[in-house]
Amino acid sequence: MxxxxxxxxxxxxxxxxxxxxxxxxxxxxxxxxxxxxxxxxxxxxxxxxxxxxxxxxxxxxxxxxxxxxxxxxxxxxxxxxxxxxxxxxxxxxxxxxxxxxxxxxxxxxxxxxxxxxxxxxxxxxxxxxxxxxxxxxxxxxxxxxxxxxxxxxxxxxxxxxxxxxxxxxxxxxxxxxxxxxxxxxxxxxxxAIPPDARRGRFDDGFGTLLNGRPPLEPSHGVAVVRFAAGRPFHPMRLHDALDVLLDGVVRARGRLWVVSQPHRALWLESAGGGLTVGSLGSWLTAVSDWAQAPPACLAGGSASPDRRPGERGQEVVVITLTAPPEAIIAALSEALVTDEELELAGELEFVDPFIESDDEMEEL
CATH class of the missing domain: 3.40.50 (Rossmann fold)
Structure with a gap:
């Protein structure tokens, strides 16, 4: 039936x-x-x-x-x-x-x-x-x-x-x-449901972070902010920077690369004043055999045209209401590791507040 x-x-x-x-x-x-x-x-x-x-x-x-x-x-x-x-x-x-x-x-x-x-x-x-x-x-x-x-x-x-x-x-x-x-x-x-409606399908974390094709230009103070970077975050600076997403933001979703966890992708999701960070799984570049990669990693999209889906990197999409887009970009940019920190990453010990988010989302 x-x-x-x-x-x-x-x-x-x-x-x-x-x-x-x-x-x-x-x-x-x-x-x-x-x-x-x-x-x-x-x-x-x-x-x-x-x-x-x-x-x-x-x-x-x-x-x-x-x-x-x-x-x-x-x-x-x-x-x-x-x-x-x-x-x-x-x-x-x-x-x-x-x-x-x-x-x-x-x-x-x-x-x-x-x-x-x-x-x-x-x-x-x-x-x-x-x-x-x-x-x-x-x-x-x-x-x-x-x-x-x-x-x-x-x-x-x-x-x-x-x-x-x-x-x-x-x-x-x-x-x-x-x-x-x-x-x-x-x-x-x-x-009236459109042909591309999800009808219960849920997103894969390694796919595109944009829901459909939203207008990207600001309107009535509402804006879409897209942040991408090819180097990892410093864990404590990232933890502090996430406060910028807790006021005047409707939604944030993103994949995070933290220098202290080079093989693991973190998933960020916020709604209003509530924000969680949890484990998404291994980056595709951390999988030794491409045949072992999750199928969604190979099929998903990426906001960064110069990177393959599942490849290490920062990708965050934010819908702001009153939060200034430039403040979000600045805060996240300042949380990235410096050249010196990146060079010494194998020798430095980082305090990492995200290390415990292996199995479940952590409220911040």
Missing amino acids: LREVVLVAGLGDHDVGEEIWRAWQGSILVRYDLRDLAQRVVRRWVDGELTAVELAHGCVSCTLGLDLVPLLERLGGRVVVHLDPRLEPEAVCFAVCETDVRVKAVVTVVDRATWLADATGNDLLAERGLSAAEDDDRTVAQIAVGPVEFADCLVLTGGQVDPVLDAVLDRLNPRAARRDRRGLDAAALLA
Whole structure:
């Protein structure tokens, strides 16, 4: 049986999922509420019937693995899932990628009145009463920005048209179809998904850092900053320089080369005031046999035309709102090793705050 799912995400307007369900003939509507996940209880509605599901562990991954994915496989056919904001659509798509469930679309609701403030703020989910567990240290910005960047369709609600918000969305996700909530035609929305939509596919860290083909020229104070360099970072200077990405920045993504870890690529990702750095794997140049290189390294793109994908180097893409692009470039440039440090790299001992980020992302 063909299994298709439409995921509806975002921090507002729970009616959008219901409208898509009505427009998508023969579909089943599922809604999740994770407010009591810390008590190991998940509430879900399937076509209006409420079930309280008790989990062995109160965490998002358990919700996916023990409830949502088995539910999608059991229901079959067409399913619209309106996600609790604590459940990010990218994590759901990752969980179903090895099943026979096909993602038809990810639809994210954007509230014009609040999204920019959420996307650039420092609030933790716990401060908004949105944390999924006691150890959930995600920020509101992460669950605001991520679902928009990952969406195939955006539905804008509330407030007036905001050219600054539009400029941000143009750069964060230029591929997504965009519609106003007023007079929304859900069937037309799904039909407007462009041919190059991701439909649940997630990015490879060694591929291109640009999402689609965003406009690169500044507009209404919003800019795309691209930083590339062919020499490594000094670990402590890099750690200090990353503060420049924590204020006035909507999104940053990048691959980092640190002199104290010559064989390992680090992955940087930020949303608003939350930033993480973790391990991406080995640089392609650290693999002795090209045949052993991950396929994505060979197929991915690069922002630097003079380097092959997966080759050592710095590549960071930043979407700024108020942060001056020249300040970002200057801070990252000053964090690179000097000629003398590079020459003595094999003899010097560097204090490296990123050395512990082998297995999981480290919050900065």
